[in-house]
Amino acid sequence: MPEAVKTEPGNGREVAFVGRSLRKTYVTGETEVHALRGVDLDIMAGEILVLLGPSGSGKSTLLNIVGGLDRPTSGELWYRDTELTALDEADLTRFRRSSIGFIFQFYNLIPSLTAEENVRLVTDIAENPMSAKEALELVGLGDRRHHFPAQLSGGEQQRVAVARAVAKRPGVLLCDEPTGALDSATGVRVLETLAEANRELGTTLILITHNAGIAAMADRVFNFLDGQIASIETNENRISASEMTW
Amino acid sequence: MVRALDTKLLRDLWRLRGQALAIGLVIGAAMATFVMALGVHHSLTQTRDAYYDRYQYGDIFVSMTRAPRSIVQRIEAVDGVAIAEGRIEQFATLEFADRIEPVRALINSVGADGESKLNRLVLAEGRGPVIDKANEVVIDKAFADANDLDLGARIDAVVYGSRTRLEVVGIGLAPDYIWSIAPGELIPDASRYGIFWMGEKALEAASGRTGAINALSLKLERGASEDEVVRHVDAIVAQYGGTGAVGREDHMSNAFLTSELDQLEAMTTIIPPIFLLVSTFLVYVVLGRTIRTEREEIGLMKAFGYGNWAIGWHYLKFAIAVALIGILMGSALGWWMGLSMTEQYAEYYRFPFLYYQVAPNVFATGAALAFGSAGIGAIGGVRAAAALTPAVAMSAPPPPIYRAGLVEKFGQWADISAVGNMIIRHIARWPGRSAVTVSGVALSLALLFATIQFIDGSRAMLDNYFFRAQRQDISVAFIEPQNEKVLFELASMPGVLRVEPARAVPVVMRNGALSERVGIEAAEIDDRLSARVDANGFEVPLPASGLMLSRPLAEKLDLAPGDRAEVELLGGRQTKTTLTVASIIDELIGTRAYARSEALSRLTRDGTPVGSANLLIDPLYRDQLITELSDMPLVLGITERDAAMQLFEEIIEENIMAMMGFYIAFAAAIAVGVVYNSARILFSERAHELATMRVLGYHRSEVGIVLLGELALLVVVAVPVGCLTGYFLAQLMVAMFSSDLFRLPFAPDRSSYGFAALVVLAAASATALIVARRVARLDMVRVLKARD
Structure with missing residues (x-):
């Protein structure tokens, strides 16, 4: 692990991710797009981190790399004792399976599976999951677990997605615009659930959002610009999700 | 533009x-x-x-025992006949120095330089025979090819009891012998049976038929009635032992x-x-x-x-x-x-x-x-x-709507995994397309099965005919029917273990206005060397009295057991009698009829009930026996069961080699076409879900199961459906491919179902795997952003 990591910034927490000189370049035809231009970062275990920034600023690329969906062109990335940048495809899959929970803007539920079965899709392959029923009760959908996605509202579907993500008790929850498709009240409800997982399970929560208001619930905020972290803000007084409106 | x-x-x-x-x-x-x-x-x-x-090529053909050449003019005078031509057809036994097995030829007479008015000889090489040169022959091309005979080759032959050396002066063929088979044989064998042509005068002398003929061909005038002419011709040739005129x-x-x-x-x-x-x-x-x-x-x-x-x-x-x-x-x-x-x-x-x-x-x-x-x-x-x-x-x-339907309930009830539910519900969600996949794969299997089962049918026929019906080692055909003395003569030859007589009596069988030419085969109830075996391989006993008819014949004549058939002897006396139909047999080959010798002798009223003989022999004496039999002047031909069987097997093998590739390729084409399209559609529909699963931590192989599992399930369902469809399709094809001459039995080997299933499964698996490779190229990142 790189030396810098051992100096633990803030709150005496353990370090979850350490990234050094992360670069990502996409080549499409004759044009090169530099999505990340040498990013250094340390993400603390159990913190809530919000990634803010305009479209194309590199935050999604970073989230993908952190989640093991993509690899940087250069640089190194560690998750606890594991160097993610050295893993092969199968090991990255294993990493996602054991450590990462994903929540997407458009839920990505399997339409042919009921709420409970969508959660089971993850608990079937996880090492130490909670039961699907338990996970759904956690998001307040215990009584709707036999419904198919088409029979649920958007907010309910996103809560199923949250249940699916937390059921495996992941070390990290990655959320890409989790409230982007939801109205304010429903969005708050979803964020509350996420915050609860962070609190109860000690899960590191990394959120991408265009909604600067959401930054208020974060421990820290990374502001992205042109493939780099332009600034880092630390919230001394974070507010709970239920206090937010937009 | x-x-x-x-x-x-x-x-x-x-x-x-x-x-x-x-x-x-x-x-x-x-x-x-x-x-x-x-x-x-x-x-x-x-x-x-x-x-x-x-x-x-002639329009009508008739054979007779012997008729004066002048009969040709009488026939030509019949209303509707344009051309009539007589000829001699004479069997000969050929001897090749290095071969023991019997080789026969049918020698046809031709006019000067091989010319004739009908059924004209086409010379491929050489020239026609000189009309009166006793040793000159033209041989048919197939026989020449099969036996490596060139112009100038000499062949030792026994013609009408006399030994002679024939010289090949030409190689040719004729329209009346596009296909030919030695009498008593089941399969043509060009190496053992040839068609020869010899000058008319020469053949008259060689066959003791000076000024006489034993066969006639006619050409009809335009618009003439074939039936009418046949009737007239039959009436004229009857007294010369005419065996009934036939059309093309x-x-x-x-x-x-x-x-x-x-x-x-x-x-x-x-x-x-x-x-x-x-x-x-x-x-x-x-x-x-x-x-x-x-x-x-x-x-x-x-x-x-x-x-x-x-x-x-x-x-x-x-x-x-x-x-x-x-x-x-x-x-x-x-x-x-x-x-x-x-x-x-x-x-x-x-x-x-x-x-x-x-x-x-x-x-x-x-x-x-x-x-x-x-x-x-x-x-x-x-x-x-x-x-x-x-x-x-x-x-x-x-979005595709899934609700708690029957299939969904089943999944919950049976506690199927989430992946299992994805597969089953998707099939149920698109029943039409699933049915297309199942029926397409099933049809591919059915078609392959229906075509390859013909090989089983051929083998069954082989088994049926050669092992069950024909149990003799050798059958000996005589130039003309013999009396029973010949049986004792054969029995006393070295190595002969058993002798049984056989005979086919040419008749016209009638029921009201319906009539059919047929040879009634004489047999005895206690015959051991030949039996009548039905399509299922069961031996059918000869009735104690009356006729046993093969089903096609019974159907043609609209006869059922108990009916009476009018039977008229062809050749020799025109005796008529009526015989009762005692039973019907489902046979594979030809339209045939059987009766006990005794019943037939009433019809033939001759003392020569032996047309051919079936022999069981000691294999040690085989060579010697064949040589001795070939030397007997009254022997027309010798057929060995083993040789015929081997030839039959060779033909089956050849056909398998030639056609199997096509059949497999075509069946595979269907399977590939169906599975590839199903897999691609399935993949495009599910790409989003599959990518989501990858994101959630499913390995490529596990995601592949969702894709392949659905296809596998459909293909597995298609296999029994295909076998069942094949079972019926094969029977339809057997029925459509059967003719008056023979039909193949529907007797599929179980392994043919297995083979067809294997080919289809292999084609389906290979195709599905090709599509499944796309799982590796799934773009997980895009899923995060896009709505399906």
Whole structure:
């Protein structure tokens, strides 16, 4: 692990991710797009981190790399004792399976599976999951677990997605615009659930959002610009999700 | 300038090239079999007709024991007869220094320099025989080829009891011997049976028939009634031992060729429609899927002012283009296959020339059928595209709705894994498409099974005939029927263990206005060397009295057990009697009748009940016995069961080699076409879900299971469906391919089901795996952003 990591910034927490000189370049035809231009970062275990920034600023690329969906062109990335940048495809899959929970803007539920079965899709392959029923009760959908996605509202579907993500008790929850498709009240409800997982399970929560208001619930905020972290803000007084409106 | 919509069509075709090609393959298979079968049919018919016409193939044929040559004028005077020509047909036994097995020839008389008015000799090499030169013969090309005989070759022969040395002066063929078989044989064997031609005067002398003939051919005047002429001719030749005149339809050479042509026609009515049906299905599902994914584009085009017709026509053109791919591939392949098949036919059927041409209307008809099938498949999709309104089309499609239905309940009840539920519910959600996959794969299996079971049928026939019905080692045919003394003579020869007589009595059998020429085979109840075995391999006992008829004969004459048949002896006396039909037997070969010798002797009233003899021998004495038998002047021919059986097996093997490749390729074409399209559609529908699963931490192989599992389940269901369909299809094909001459039994070996299933499973697995490789290329990142 790189030396810098051992100096633990803030709150005496353990370090979850350490990234050094992360670069990502996409080549499409004759044009090169530099999505990340040498990013250094340390993400603390159990913190809530919000990634803010305009479209194309590199935050999604970073989230993908952190989640093991993509690899940087250069640089190194560690998750606890594991160097993610050295893993092969199968090991990255294993990493996602054991450590990462994903929540997407458009839920990505399997339409042919009921709420409970969508959660089971993850608990079937996880090492130490909670039961699907338990996970759904956690998001307040215990009584709707036999419904198919088409029979649920958007907010309910996103809560199923949250249940699916937390059921495996992941070390990290990655959320890409989790409230982007939801109205304010429903969005708050979803964020509350996420915050609860962070609190109860000690899960590191990394959120991408265009909604600067959401930054208020974060421990820290990374502001992205042109493939780099332009600034880092630390919230001394974070507010709970239920206090937010937009 | 290419219009934008047409540019889109080309791009769509390119994008869906794999699927278009897979459908094209199936249409191509339809086109290829259609072009091949009709092309060969057309070519053989044309060749035959030209051959018959140019070389004056007779219209009516009749044989007799012996008649004065003057009878020809009497026949020619019959109303409706244009030309009559008499000739001598004389069997000879040939001797080759290094061969023990009997070789026979049928020598036909010809006029000066090999000329004749009817059934004219076509010389491939050399010249015709001099009319009175006793040793000069023309031999048929097949015999020359099979025995490596060239011009100038000398053949030792026994003709009518005299030993002579024949010289080959020419090699040729004639339209009345396109197909020939030695009497008593089941399969033609050009190495053991030849057709020879000898000068008329020479053959008269050699066969002791100076001024006499034993066979007649006639040419009818245009519009003459064949039946009428046959009646007159029969009346004239009756006193000379006439065995009944026959038209071309019943003349052996032509009858076999015709039955082959009928089989080709049957092939065009069964096989291409199966391919076309599958291609219709495929166009239906592929176009349906394309239109669902292009809803927004359709809406956009309509918003721009394209009419329903223009949109519908655009998608119909897609189907037409796919059909065109198949038509082009199939036409070329069919043409080539037809050529090689025609050449193969030329091995069995002897023609002096071959016209291979596929008429333009064969291509046109095939293409019309292909366009039609693809068009029908496109109707559903085209109508759906036309029916979409711009507003509806441009809004996102409603997500597939899954509700708690029966299948869903089943999944919950049976505690199936989430992945298992995804598979089962998707199948249930698209029942039409699942049915197309199942029925397509099943049809591929059925077709393969139905074609390869003919090999089992041939083997069953072989077993039935050679092991159950014919138990003798050797059968000996005599020049003319003998009295019983000959049996004792044979029995006393070294190595002969048992002798049984046999005889076929030529008769006309009548029931009211219906009549049929047939040889009634005489047998004894306690015969051990021959038996009557039905299609299922069961021995059917000879009735104590009365006739036993084979089913085709009974049906032709509309006779049932208990009915009385009028029987008139042909050749010799024209005795008539009535015999009761005692039983019917389901046999594989020919239209036949049986009776006890005793019943027949009332009809024949002669003391010569032995036409041939069946021998059981000690194999140690085989060579010696054959040599001695060949030397007996009264012996016409010797048939060895083992040799015939071996030849039959060789022919089966040859056919397997020649046809198996085609059958497998065609069945695989269907399986590949169906599975590839199902897999691609499945993949495109599920790409989003599969990518989601990858994101959630499923490995490629685990995600592959969702894709392959559904296909595997459908293919597994298709196997028993295919076996069952094959079972019925095979019986239909057996029925359509059977002729008066013989029919193959439906006696599939169980392994044929297994083999067909294996081929189809292999083709399906390979295809599915190719598509499954796309799982590796799933773009997980895009899933995070995109709505499905």
